[in-house]
Amino acid sequence: MTPADAETSGTGGGLRxxxxxxxxxVVAQEQSHSCQVACARQLLxxxxxxxxxxELLAQTExxxxxxxxxxxxxxxxxxxxxxxEYAGGGSFLKYFATFMTxxxxxxxxxxxxxxxxxxIVDRSVGDVVHIRDPWGASGPGSEFGxxxxxxxxxxxxxxxxxxxxxxxxxRPRQETQP
Amino acid sequence: MTVAEAKRTLELEGIYVxxxxxxxxxxxxxxxxxxxxxxxxxxSQDACVLFRKNDHWQAVLPGLGMLTREVYGSLDELVALxxxxxxxxxxxxxxxxxxxxxxxxxAERYLVGGVPARV
Numbered sequence: 277m278t279p280a281d282a283e284t285s286g287t288g289g290g291l292r293x294x295x296x297x298x299x300x301x302v303v304a305q306e307q308s309h310s311c312q313v314a315c316a317r318q319l320l321x322x323x324x325x326x327x328x329x330x331e332l333l334a335q336t337e338x339x340x341x342x343x344x345x346x347x348x349x350x351x352x353x354x355x356x357x358x359x360x361e362y363a364g365g366g367s368f369l370k371y372f373a374t375f376m377t378x379x380x381x382x383x384x385x386x387x388x389x390x391x392x393x394x395x396i397v398d399r400s401v402g403d404v405v406h407i408r409d410p411w412g413a414s415g416p417g418s419e420f421g422x423x424x425x426x427x428x429x430x431x432x433x434x435x436x437x438x439x440x441x442x443x444x445x446x447r448p449r450q451e452t453q454p
Numbered sequence: 455m456t457v458a459e460a461k462r463t464l465e466l467e468g469i470y471v472x473x474x475x476x477x478x479x480x481x482x483x484x485x486x487x488x489x490x491x492x493x494x495x496x497x498s499q500d501a502c503v504l505f506r507k508n509d510h511w512q513a514v515l516p517g518l519g520m521l522t523r524e525v526y527g528s529l530d531e532l533v534a535l536x537x538x539x540x541x542x543x544x545x546x547x548x549x550x551x552x553x554x555x556x557x558x559x560x561a562e563r564y565l566v567g568g569v570p571a572r573v
Binding site: 309311312338339342343344345347363364365366367368369370371374375377378384386390391392393394436437438439440442444446447 | 472474478480482488489490491493495496497498499500501502503505514516517518519520521522524566567
């Protein structure tokens with residue numbers, strides 16, 4: 277993994293990553309504001325469910341130029357994920373440690389350029405947060421997304437500015453009786 | 455207005471306020487407790503934040519999808535604005551971003567996030 281240039285790293289320069297590396301096992305978002313859906317797609321792929329971004333967008337309310345709502349993406353994830361039900365909405369800083377116990381989860385971050393961008397939070401080690409970012413090396417439509425690391429204090433600052441929006445697995449899927 | 459007075463003003467309106475430090479408010483009209491593993495967390499569909507940024511205060515209010523509206527001002531001004539937004543939200547229903555659009559004068563001016571960074 278290479279050290280990231282603070283001027284150019286993360287979401288076209290909007291997030292201050294410590295390191296950043298394009299990875300073939302991380303999907304890239306295909307639309308300018310489809311980052312939440314791309315993160316959901318990655319969690320589905322992790323669970324062995326292969327679905328295109330186009331198919332996911334068709335099942336999620338996507339506002340061109342505005343993106344998606346966390347509750348809606350959580351609903352789509354719940355419908356398609358084989359193992360878990362998901363929830364989404366605005367949370368609070370004090371729950372960061374709680375969310376880390378059930379990682380990976382999706383966080384919305386407000387970048388330095390003002391846009392809200394969703395990433396997958398995989399783990400937190402000391403003062404460093406490990407992230408999968410669907411933005412990709414050349415933005416939407418890149419071949420791959422990135423694995424990146426970010427200082428915990430920066431992560432909390434970016435997360436606060438997006439009022440701590442999360443999408444996370446709340447419990448194992450409840451099977452209904454036929 | 456002091457930080458304590460701001461918190462009290464919001465709470466008297468029935469608005470939920472949580473603070474991570476003396477200069478950062480997390481504000482919600484409502485929330486529910488949702489499971490996270492063996493714990494429960496507060497999860498809101500109508501949250502915003504208010505925090506000090508250098509010598510002024512900044513409110514980040516929701517827009518459609520992943521857009522936000524950022525309004526700068528004094529603590530007094532922003533608390534008054536947030537109270538108005540949540541009053542309108544409760545009276546008119548619908549998502550919080552609609553109330554923001556209707557209460558914030560010249561709301562489009564404060565919209566951020568429409569164009570991702572250096573595409």
